[in-house]
Amino acid sequence: MNTISRVGVVGLGTIGAQELALWQRAGLQPIGYDISEARARVPGGSTRVEDLDPADALVLCLPNLAPSGENSMAAFDHFIDMAQRLSPRERLVVIASTVPIGFTRHLAERLGHHGRVVSHAPERFDPGRGTELGEIPRVVGALTEQALDATLALYARAKVPTHRVEPVEVAEASKLLENSFRLVNISFINEFAELCRRMGIVAADVIDAAATKPFAFMAHQPGVGAGGTCIPTMPRYLLDAARQNGIEMPILRDAVDGNEQVVNRVAEHVQQMLSTGENRRARVLVVGATYKPNYPDARASAAVAFARGLARRHDVVVYDPIVDRDGFPDELPLVRELPQGERFDAVVIALKHRDTDIAALRQMSPILMDLVRGAVEATESISSRNR
């Protein structure tokens, strides 16, 4: 394989846009390709697969979910077809997406002559954290020594630290392990927060106390459940692998199922707190709509799912100063600034961005449910009404 002088990035969403910037900084004149015209409208972007032809390496940042939210590798099927339009010279293909175990081998076979030099370097970006893509070490596995060396050398040019693994399935499984580890912890802390609530103690106080231990404890925050397009869904690929290999993974399965139930459990709790009976619609302010703090993306947001469910019974207003309008449902009223002076029957904090003004929220309602702390504050009359 010749030296890599140009990189093509396939899929220009959250991750592809970051990869494009990474290779731009590294001086590799990236070419971006996306089927969406809106996404391709970036410097070096195109909706014509043929424009990838000059690239010596292709970094695949394709989705692994269907628009419905189900796990699906259909975007890769489509790209395999489109890749046949490229000239048949040897190129490095790096899969940056999260994929099922065994998928890299499978993709290489299906790519035919385009699949001779294939590696997997799963992306570990955490939006909203403030960490640059290049600062996060990449685990790299490949199908051949040549592909492994070429991928390690490529990321070295962008000064990205790498960790080499063999066989390639180790790279695939490591990414699924990371996502699953996170989901199990989030599901557990939400379960624990529910216990604390029933026992009348504040989950965050317990977590803060436990976090003073300098080892073997990692603090997680409760909330309305894990959202977004990775943490709640990628562990399903690990469950598929378990099934195919004849074992159950009950801890992981419960974490996946339990996460889906948090939204309903919290909604029931709010219903009890309001104790309005079937007929009266209460006014509820839901604080936070994105799928994680300090990041505007509302795709697959648990806070939105919660607000939507609650809006079937009550008049819900959502307050989020940063959420993207794109991923936010049209039917839910959204305010960007705190509706100062207005009164609500309850304020529910589903998510806290930086600088959330708790003191101001406290003034707006007799009930303040802070799901992030696992704490409920209510005036005397209301708390006694609910005992």
Ligand SMILES: NC(=O)c1ccc[n+]([C@@H]2O[C@H](COP(=O)([O-])OP(=O)(O)OC[C@H]3O[C@@H](n4cnc5c(N)ncnc54)[C@H](O)[C@@H]3O)[C@@H](O)[C@H]2O)c1
């Ligand atoms: N977003 C994250 O925080 C994050 C973090 C780590 C890993 N990942 C992984 O990275 C991958 C990409 O995630 P994302 O968040 O960037 O997804 P995304 O939905 O934001 O972007 C995917 C892009 O691919 C495009 N696309 C779809 N089908 C295509 C096709 N056939 N050909 C060309 N383009 C196509 C879409 O138009 C879209 O612009 C996923 O595997 C995800 O699991 C994401």
